[in-house]
Amino acid sequence: MTEARHEVGSQVGRSLPRIEARTKVTGRAEYTHTMQLAGMLHAKLFRSTVAHGRIKSIDTSAAQRMPGVHRVITSRDIRRVIPEPYYGPAFHDQPILAIDKVHYVGEPVAAVLAADPHVAEAAAALIVAEYDELPAVFDEIEAAKNKVLVHDELRPAGTFADLKHLKGRKGTNTALDFKLRRGDVEHAFTTAARVFEHTFRTQKVLHAALEPFASIADYRDSGVTIISASQGPSFVRTEIARLLGWPENRVRIKVPYLGGGFGGKLYIKLEAIATALSMIVRRPVKVALTMEEQFYTITKHPSTFRIKTGVDKSGRITGRKCEVYWNGGAYADIGPRVTQKSGFTASGPYDIDNVWIDSYALYTNLPPAGALRGFGIPQLVWAYERHTDIMARELRLDPLEFRRRNILREGRPQATGTIARDIKLEAALDRVAARLRWNEALERGAGPLRRGRGLAIAMKAVISPTTSVANVNIAADGSIILSCGTVDMGQGSDTAMTQIVGEVLNVPAESVRVTPRDTDITPYDMGTLGSRSLFHMGHAVRLAAEEAREKLKALAREVGEPEGSNAPISDLFRKKYGMQAGNIIGTGTYKPDYVPPDPASGATPNATPFWMCAAAGAEVEVDTETGAVRVIRLVNVVDCGRPLNPKIVETQISGAALMQLGFTMFEKMQIDGGQVTNASLADYKIPGMLDVPRGMESEAVAAHQSNGPYGAKGVGETATFCVSPAIGNAIEDACGVRLTELPLNAEAVLRALRSGTDQPLGDAP
Amino acid sequence: MSRRTIAFELNGEPVTAEIETHHNLVEVLQRDFNLTGARESCGQGMCGCCTVLVNGTAVSGCLYLAAFVDGAQVRTVESLADGDTLSPVQEAFIEAGAFQCGYCTPGFLLMATQLLDENPDPDDDAIRHYLSGNLCRCAAYPEIINAVKIAARKRKGATAPA
Numbered sequence A: 001m002t003e004a005r006h007e008v009g010s011q012v013g014r015s016l017p018r019i020e021a022r023t024k025v026t027g028r029a030e031y032t033h034t035m036q037l038a039g040m041l042h043a044k045l046f047r048s049t050v051a052h053g054r055i056k057s058i059d060t061s062a063a064q065r066m067p068g069v070h071r072v073i074t075s076r077d078i079r080r081v082i083p084e085p086y087y088g089p090a091f092h093d094q095p096i097l098a099i100d101k102v103h104y105v106g107e108p109v110a111a112v113l114a115a116d117p118h119v120a121e122a123a124a125a126l127i128v129a130e131y132d133e134l135p136a137v138f139d140e141i142e143a144a145k146n147k148v149l150v151h152d153e154l155r156p157a158g159t160f161a162d163l164k165h166l167k168g169r170k171g172t173n174t175a176l177d178f179k180l181r182r183g184d185v186e187h188a189f190t191t192a193a194r195v196f197e198h199t200f201r202t203q204k205v206l207h208a209a210l211e212p213f214a215s216i217a218d219y220r221d222s223g224v225t226i227i228s229a230s231q232g233p234s235f236v237r238t239e240i241a242r243l244l245g246w247p248e249n250r251v252r253i254k255v256p257y258l259g260g261g262f263g264g265k266l267y268i269k270l271e272a273i274a275t276a277l278s279m280i281v282r283r284p285v286k287v288a289l290t291m292e293e294q295f296y297t298i299t300k301h302p303s304t305f306r307i308k309t310g311v312d313k314s315g316r317i318t319g320r321k322c323e324v325y326w327n328g329g330a331y332a333d334i335g336p337r338v339t340q341k342s343g344f345t346a347s348g349p350y351d352i353d354n355v356w357i358d359s360y361a362l363y364t365n366l367p368p369a370g371a372l373r374g375f376g377i378p379q380l381v382w383a384y385e386r387h388t389d390i391m392a393r394e395l396r397l398d399p400l401e402f403r404r405r406n407i408l409r410e411g412r413p414q415a416t417g418t419i420a421r422d423i424k425l426e427a428a429l430d431r432v433a434a435r436l437r438w439n440e441a442l443e444r445g446a447g448p449l450r451r452g453r454g455l456a457i458a459m460k461a462v463i464s465p466t467t468s469v470a471n472v473n474i475a476a477d478g479s480i481i482l483s484c485g486t487v488d489m490g491q492g493s494d495t496a497m498t499q500i501v502g503e504v505l506n507v508p509a510e511s512v513r514v515t516p517r518d519t520d521i522t523p524y525d526m527g528t529l530g531s532r533s534l535f536h537m538g539h540a541v542r543l544a545a546e547e548a549r550e551k552l553k554a555l556a557r558e559v560g561e562p563e564g565s566n567a568p569i570s571d572l573f574r575k576k577y578g579m580q581a582g583n584i585i586g587t588g589t590y591k592p593d594y595v596p597p598d599p600a601s602g603a604t605p606n607a608t609p610f611w612m613c614a615a616a617g618a619e620v621e622v623d624t625e626t627g628a629v630r631v632i633r634l635v636n637v638v639d640c641g642r643p644l645n646p647k648i649v650e651t652q653i654s655g656a657a658l659m660q661l662g663f664t665m666f667e668k669m670q671i672d673g674g675q676v677t678n679a680s681l682a683d684y685k686i687p688g689m690l691d692v693p694r695g696m697e698s699e700a701v702a703a704h705q706s707n708g709p710y711g712a713k714g715v716g717e718t719a720t721f722c723v724s725p726a727i728g729n730a731i732e733d734a735c736g737v738r739l740t741e742l743p744l745n746a747e748a749v750l751r752a753l754r755s756g757t758d759q760p761l762g763d764a765p
Numbered sequence B: 001m002s003r004r005t006i007a008f009e010l011n012g013e014p015v016t017a018e019i020e021t022h023h024n025l026v027e028v029l030q031r032d033f034n035l036t037g038a039r040e041s042c043g044q045g046m047c048g049c050c051t052v053l054v055n056g057t058a059v060s061g062c063l064y065l066a067a068f069v070d071g072a073q074v075r076t077v078e079s080l081a082d083g084d085t086l087s088p089v090q091e092a093f094i095e096a097g098a099f100q101c102g103y104c105t106p107g108f109l110l111m112a113t114q115l116l117d118e119n120p121d122p123d124d125d126a127i128r129h130y131l132s133g134n135l136c137r138c139a140a141y142p143e144i145i146n147a148v149k150i151a152a153r154k155r156k157g158a159t160a161p162a
Helices: A021-025 A061-065 A075-081 A117-124 A161-166 A185-191 A233-244 A271-281 A335-345 A377-394 A399-406 A425-435 A493-505 A533-558 A569-577 A646-665 A723-735 A746-754 B025-033 B088-096 B105-118 B124-130 B141-159
Strands: A041-047 A053-059 A069-074 A108-114 A128-133 A174-182 A194-202 A214-220 A223-228 A251-255 A285-288 A303-311 A317-327 A354-362 A449-461 A468-475 A480-484 A583-590 A611-623 A629-639 A695-700 B003-010 B013-020 B051-054 B057-060 B073-075
Touching: A021 B088, A021 B105, A041 A117, A041 A271, A053 A108, A061 A069, A061 A117, A069 A075, A069 A117, A069 A271, A075 A271, A108 A117, A108 A271, A161 A174, A174 A335, A185 A303, A185 A317, A185 A354, A194 A377, A214 A271, A223 A233, A223 A271, A233 A251, A233 A271, A271 A285, A303 A377, A317 A335, A317 A377, A335 A354, A335 A377, A335 A449, A377 A399, A377 A449, A377 A723, A399 A425, A399 A449, A425 A449, A425 A611, A425 A629, A425 A695, A449 A723, A468 A493, A468 A533, A480 A493, A480 A533, A493 A533, A533 A569, A533 A583, A611 A723, A629 A646, A629 A723, A646 A695, A646 A723, A646 B141, A723 A746, B013 B025, B025 B051, B051 B105, B057 B105, B088 B105, B088 B141, B105 B124, B105 B141, B124 B141
Parallel strands: A041 A285, A223 A251, A317 A354, A629 A695, B003 B073
Antiparallel strands: A041 A108, A053 A128, A069 A108, A174 A354, A194 A303, A214 A223, A214 A285, A303 A317, A449 A611, A468 A480, A468 A583, A611 A629, B003 B013, B051 B057, B051 B073
16 A cells, blocks of 8 residues: 555664755754844853852943943843743753852853844953852862852752752752662671772763854744754743743744754753843844853763772672762752662662662752763763772672673662663673673783773663654655654754654655654654653654554545555545545654652662663773873674664764763863863863774674664663773773773873872872 | 955855954855855864865864955855765765764865865875864764765766776
């Protein structure tokens, strides 16, 4: 009945080039940052210069007098149109412009509107604000002591059940404390043959999407249209509707291609301020940031992780205690979810009977932190896999063998009690070991150049429970349009989704079109985040296509076609309507089962619909005279179920690993008194061509996710997990230095090499 | 601020633009000619997203004052394809999967084209060094290296005697 040019099973599993490829190589792909509307004003932001303070005055008169300035806006103006201008996914704590107080250096305090962005920028520089400075807190451990309070009172959003009890709480910087208690960890420690305890830290880094944040709002009495570089248009619609007190159908979010997202372009970023400004001036307003301003918008959580492990005589881990402190910055963003969702895997991908986890989300006076490609997992893995290697060394066990002895296997309970299913964790570890020829001796190098190798493994649960909805619309000529809210920010989701539609409806994937994201047309999706889309939206798209297929079959029966007929779809419509007319629309909704963790124990029989598994290996060469580390080989093996598009999966693996390589080796936001001092790509280096290891190997192990669409599950984050500890472990293997803090730059390595010698390095300036 | 009129050749067509002397080339291309292939990202000439060819040489369009292109030949990524026919470098980038989000891709395409004009058969080191001034946060670097090699073969094939 459908055009049977392709065999069933021919669309998923093929390395179809990205369906938007021609648009991108001809320079025609549209991004919010380069878009303009007729009559549009540009907004430039004036930002706080102090980390914590009461606003005494804001003098906007010089800015207002500059020729070409349309208007200067402060929170006083915002509150006239939006009385409670606070937003956020977990806490309604972030004001559109600072109200009464500023909470970090770089917080937006005022906005200048002008038709010429250069005028707006020059005028913003003329604004003068005076503050009564307050004590500030920057370190997460200090913040946990509550001596300096970032916020007077906590304002949970009410969306998440486990945050409701924090409403109105005073005297604390803790935005969530997640607990997991399994077995008796103290007893395990007292009966263990050896107990190890270490503290690990990670630094503040940045998404640095090459398309900086941008939103354009066009407010009318009838509704507001927002064009935005957003990974989550459905959330933006809900939150803007809440701020305006409007029904969602008066808020329209359109999302063109994204020039990178990586978790940064989630929730509300510039959408609220663009909307408020457009409300005030009744013209379209564009807010487009510079690269520098991205450093003041959203970042990755720095963390401190105290980990303690008991091991018995046979090398089995019997107990593990984890205390994780997440430095969330001045506004919670999605930090409390990172704290819980990553928190419950803090004990690692190991089979441990006695586990204690405390995971704390903390406010500090730093730029906010949110999701960054891994939702906290890379910070945890850095700690628990360095810890694993250090223990193996002290126990004189091979690091591979020690991991095999303790690894979580299929059918065994994870720390929450959820039985691990479809985890090809050991298979991934085996592939890394085979690629590194782990059972053969490594050439160790000579003179000052020392070589070493390291391994790491990790597991992540997908964020749950979340919902995706999709529509498949078949036109009367048989051509197909898919509407789904997953935002293609480079991960290739549009291509994968068309492959699923093509598979169900037996048409070439490249013949399926995907509508641009537009909440007036595109159904609900929780967000393009946490490697959830291929699984959740993939199911929704499959269900939508299957419903369309059933409706096509019904149409065929109705017009008298025999079962299994090969009549073209266009003939069915023509027979039914007498001309090329009509549509068939299939809808699919997917929400997996989930049981929330017990608040006291963190236990749940169903923590996640799937687990992402990763293993990595690294070979490094350390110059012991300079501390410089060269990564010679970087091997990443993931379990992503069945790759629906093997080529795109491979690029997701290598791309994620190389991004994490930057976070591992050199990226670090330098902060002095709350002020970021390297907020530019001149001073904050991200990986370039010359940083790519010569031996860069990526692999997806043979796997099938039994509850996944065509056996697939997510992969966008997976290859970030293990890179840092694999390299850290390789450095220790090469030259014996025990690094516990990222990044692993030459200074850190040389300091460690020289400490305890007669030539220690002086203190850092 | 002072306004002036500049005249230049844009992708083979003579054009004029009314500009302020402080306007950079990228904003003029976007605002006056609706060409958005050259994009500002870092704003400092560190990333290559804004790459434009001026008189045949790649420049950082976000730092290059539009006033300087008065009388010059300007080429952007939009000129690489000939109608529906992609250039060998564009084809090779698609075949190799050499981009993800695509924001940096125009800069890489122009630099890879310039590289192959200068060196039709570059090895890995030559490719890495020539393209080290372009950044890709999606880190499609291994695929980009591969794409340049594929493009080199395509261009040789196209110019080989029949």
